[in-house]
Amino acid sequence: MKVKVSVGSKSFHIEIGEGEGSVSTLGELKALVAEKADIDPALMKIIHRGKTVTGGNDQSLFDMNLKDNDRVIVMGKASVSLKDDLGYSSLVSYEKTNLSGLQKEHQDIESDLSALERNYLDGGIFSFKGDDSNDPSLSSPPMSRRGVVHGSGSSKEGELLSLVQNLVNACISRRLVEQKKFAECLKRSLTGVADPSETFLYYFLKKRSSDEDALKNLLRAVEMCVDDLCLLLLCGFIHDLVSVGSIKARLARHRKLIKADATSALIRTLRCRLKEAICRKKSRTTKCEEEDTTLAEQCDDAVAALVLAVGAKARNAQLALRHRGFAKQLLMRISSLEAKDPIESAFLARCLEMLYFVAKTRKARVLLVGENVVCRMLPLLERHACLTKEESCQHSSTTSTDVHTEICLISLAVLRLLSINS
Secondary structure: OEEEEEEOOEEEEEEEOOOOOOEOEHHHHHHHHHHHHOEOHHHOEEEEOOEEOOOOOOOEHHHHOOOOOEEEEEEOOEOOOHHHOHHHHHHHHHHHHHOHHHHHHHHHHHHHHHHHHHHHHHOOOOOOOOOOOOOHHHOOOOHHHOOEOOOOOOOOOOOHHHHHHHHHHHHHOOOHHHHHHHHHHHHHOEOOOOOOHHHHHHHHHOOOHHHOOHHHHHHHHHHHOOOHHHHHHHHHHHHHHOOOOOHHHHHHHHHHHHHOOHHHHHHHHHHHHHHHHHHHHHOOOOHHHHHHHHHHHHHHHHHHHHHHHHHOOHHHHHHHHOOOOHHHHHHHHHHHOOOOOHHHHHHHHHHHHHHHHHOOOHHHHHHHHHOOHHHHHHHHHHHHHHHHHHHHHOOOOHHHHHHHHHHHHHHHHHHHHHHOOO
């Protein structure tokens, strides 16, 4: 009669009987298992059919109601302590001698990645790139650092609230000419002394039924906007809603934006822009078209930063998966970016943040692994690590070096997140 003995991951058969090579008592069984599995017989526990076998070493195995091909589970500790094992001692000694420096470097990387992840989840460290552009017309600072110059145009257009309202209405009605007109008017009217509190109060405290829901109209205008300058101004205004004022006021506005489903609206906007981005880049030929493309990339950067600022929480990552193909489109956009200029590098960093945000869910990680995300991320990480090293040696601008460093850190964070996928 044979029984199957399982010891951890090991399994083997033992013959029970009176002949040579067989065992007949509990003591002989323990001795044979100890020889094959290197377990101390004194610390051994034998389980058969869910019950622990008890008895002396002279107890007959025929009295245990064993049947052919029964399974016996054996638990116990190794007969030789690891401390006394020569190979284990050599490994510990080598680790203490040679790997202490590597362990410290690993801890520093873990600390940097944890700090970077906290910045994502706080939602407070976000900025719109492009302020270093040589063309001042492409720069769009937040409204909190601007003001209204009264006297240029009518008194209605000279007020910030009226200008924003006109711009929102033009976007909702898809009037491209009026969008360009009001965007240019709003841009000319902005200086460094404006107080946007009146506009904030209108979009968060207005309760007249005739105005419907002003905040939802603002988000609808972002989705339906077709002019890049107009979209950039609207994104700057929404960014001010979650970044200007006291902490209590910012949190209250942020909660109302979430309640108005701002995350879904911004993700839909970014998805549409990702669809157009590659075609827009291929069609760029003249200098004027290159400037338009630069402005469009600034808008892409602004929308991506807003998604992260408003909805970069683990529970909101599932919203992105509701839009079919969003993760795939985002990965294609990342692969198409060459990051030859600061604006494109900044947008690449925002796209990688979006990828980290989307990859928080297991479903998204499975989809990304199916799209060979690791094979695309590793060359990206190596290229920007080399650029960071080259610019550090050449003493280039700090801003350019910081962008490449940021791309490297976010890429490492994405790869670490993907590594936990089972």
